[in-house]
Amino acid sequence: xxxxxxxxxxxxxxxxxxxxxxxxxxxxxxxxxxxxxxxxxxxxxxxxxxxxxxxxxxxxxxxxxxxxxxxxxxxxxxxxxxxxxxxxxxxxxxxxxxxxxxxxxxxxxxxxx
Amino acid sequence: xxxxxxxxxxxxxxxxxxxxxxxxxxxxxxxxxxxxxxxxxxxxxxxxxxxxxxxxxxxxxxxxxxxxxxxxxxxxxxxxxxxxxxxxxxxxxxxxxxxxxxxxxxxxxxxxxxxx
Numbered sequence: 001x002x003x004x005x006x007x008x009x010x011x012x013x014x015x016x017x018x019x020x021x022x023x024x025x026x027x028x029x030x031x032x033x034x035x036x037x038x039x040x041x042x043x044x045x046x047x048x049x050x051x052x053x054x055x056x057x058x059x060x061x062x063x064x065x066x067x068x069x070x071x072x073x074x075x076x077x078x079x080x081x082x083x084x085x086x087x088x089x090x091x092x093x094x095x096x097x098x099x100x101x102x103x104x105x106x107x108x109x110x111x112x113x
Numbered sequence: 114x115x116x117x118x119x120x121x122x123x124x125x126x127x128x129x130x131x132x133x134x135x136x137x138x139x140x141x142x143x144x145x146x147x148x149x150x151x152x153x154x155x156x157x158x159x160x161x162x163x164x165x166x167x168x169x170x171x172x173x174x175x176x177x178x179x180x181x182x183x184x185x186x187x188x189x190x191x192x193x194x195x196x197x198x199x200x201x202x203x204x205x206x207x208x209x210x211x212x213x214x215x216x217x218x219x220x221x222x223x224x225x226x227x228x229x
Contacts, residue, residue: 044220
């Protein structure tokens with residue numbers, strides 16, 4: 001069965017700290033790994049990683065895909081209170097001619113001022 | 114603002130009620146999705162419409178009935194729900210490219226549903 005596991009489930013750090021969130025997966029025919037940030041209700045897209053793009057960076061956020069270890073990390077440096085959110089990892093793979101996207105349960109990140 | 118609007122934001126209904134959730138996207142996308150998000154569980158895909166045709170139904174109970182009248186609008190009709198159906202229902206859209214649905218989804222803010 002296809003599976004996406006995120007760790008830790010929750011994390012509380014002080015403003016200014018650096019955090020690393022983990023995502024591991026077991027899927028057949030992996031195609032992509034995506035990170036979303038969910039503040040309040042609507043998840044918003046952060047990064048998509050594929051075999052042709054295993055590292056992405058945007059400001060204080062960066063993500064790396066390790067296809068050998070079937071995992072990805074999301075790094076946030078110099079954290080701010082606005083980074084408090086649930087971070088969702090999802091893996092995309094072909095499914096009978098269509099794309100299927102399987103999500104993990106998320107990591108709840110809380111930044112203390 | 115993600116360009117995907119869901120209404121209502123909150124809904125409380127009894128098990129014998131009939132209600133509908135509405136989703137509208139202003140992004141020109143041609144695929145729309147319903148996801149269910151329960152506490153401490155991963156987002157679960159319920160329905161996918163690509164080019165207004167339903168392409169996936171993940172064995173969702175028949176008390177949930179989707180409708181996609183055009184590429185911009187998506188509905189989820191609810192009837193005789195159970196308390197365990199209480200959850201956040203998220204709508205999303207994406208642009209289909211080649212043979213694959215685009216993984217980059219744009220989500221609405223969801224409808225928080227409580228079934229009493």
